[in-house]
Amino acid sequence: MAQQKAQEAQSLLAQAEAALGARQYDTAVTHLDGVLRLDPGNGRATTLRADAVRRRDLARRRFTPGKTVVQGQKAQKAGGLAGFDAGDADLRSSDFLGRVEFEMSPASGIEPGDAWALKVYIVNEGKKAIRVNGLVLGTTVNGAGSGGPLPARVREVPPQQRALVAETSGKWADGTSSWTAEVTVTGGKGESLKNTLSWR
Numbered sequence: 001m002a003q004q005k006a007q008e009a010q011s012l013l014a015q016a017e018a019a020l021g022a023r024q025y026d027t028a029v030t031h032l033d034g035v036l037r038l039d040p041g042n043g044r045a046t047t048l049r050a051d052a053v054r055r056r057d058l059a060r061r062r063f064t065p066g067k068t069v070v071q072g073q074k075a076q077k078a079g080g081l082a083g084f085d086a087g088d089a090d091l092r093s094s095d096f097l098g099r100v101e102f103e104m105s106p107a108s109g110i111e112p113g114d115a116w117a118l119k120v121y122i123v124n125e126g127k128k129a130i131r132v133n134g135l136v137l138g139t140t141v142n143g144a145g146s147g148g149p150l151p152a153r154v155r156e157v158p159p160q161q162r163a164l165v166a167e168t169s170g171k172w173a174d175g176t177s178s179w180t181a182e183v184t185v186t187g188g189k190g191e192s193l194k195n196t197l198s199w200r
Contacts, residue, residue: 009038013045020048023109025056055111062108066196068099096191097126098157100183104197112174120166120183122193124157131156134186137166141179152185 016031029052035045103119110116120137124130132155138147150166157163165185179199186192 005038009035009042009045012038013042013048016045016048016052020052020055023055023059023111025052025059028052029056059109059111061200063102063104064198064200065102066198068193068195070096070098071192071194072096096130096187096189096193098122098124098130098193100185100193100195101162102181102183102195102197110172110199112172112176114172115169116172117169118167118181118197119164121162122157122165122185123162124159127159129156129158131188132165132185133188134184135166136184137168137181139168139179139181141173142175142177 012031012034016028016035019025019028019031029049032045032049032052035042036049039045099122101121101123103121105117105119106114120135122130122132132152135150135152136148137150138145140146147168150168152165153167154163154165157165166183168181176199181197182194183196184192184194
């Protein structure tokens with residue numbers, strides 16, 4: 001009976017390791033729970049289960065965009081006036097109407113060593129072209145920031161159009177617990193569009 005249990009536990013452990021290799025974390029946890037029912041003191045199963053749960057939880061996190069902040073030149077000037085509400089109405093007086101959109105690949109399920117690629121787009125929601133004067137793209141990993149100015153792929157985004165303005169890529173670092181990207185696009189008159197992408 002003991003030998004049969006040991007063989008069954010060994011078989012489940014092998015299945016769990018195969019599932020982990022295929023990134024099937026729920027399946028791996030189920031197999032490892034089976035091993036620990038048969039052999040509660042199995043150190044290998046205990047270690048693998050903790051790793052599977054950690055990797056499963058990380059794999060469920062997704063890259064989530066924030067909301068674009070539009071800063072118009074007129075809003076900047078008006079902001080210093082006491083009692084003046086620099087709200088939507090003031091921002092809409094700027095020609096710089098648009099939003100920043102992200103395309104992150106992969107969108108979820110990223111793991112240490114995986115290659116990732118980020119594309120940044122501007123959607124021009126106004127009636128005039130958005131002139132791209134400057135672009136800053138930074139990433140913050142576990143609280144440490146990097147990045148800086150990048151050459152924009154286009155100098156102008158026509159009205160009601162969406163254009164790719166920047167791209168960056170890298171390899172996902174082991175031990176990453178927090179990750180954000182922030183993009184600021186500035187126009188010719190001091191206006192800006194800013195947005196962030198967060199891994200949650």
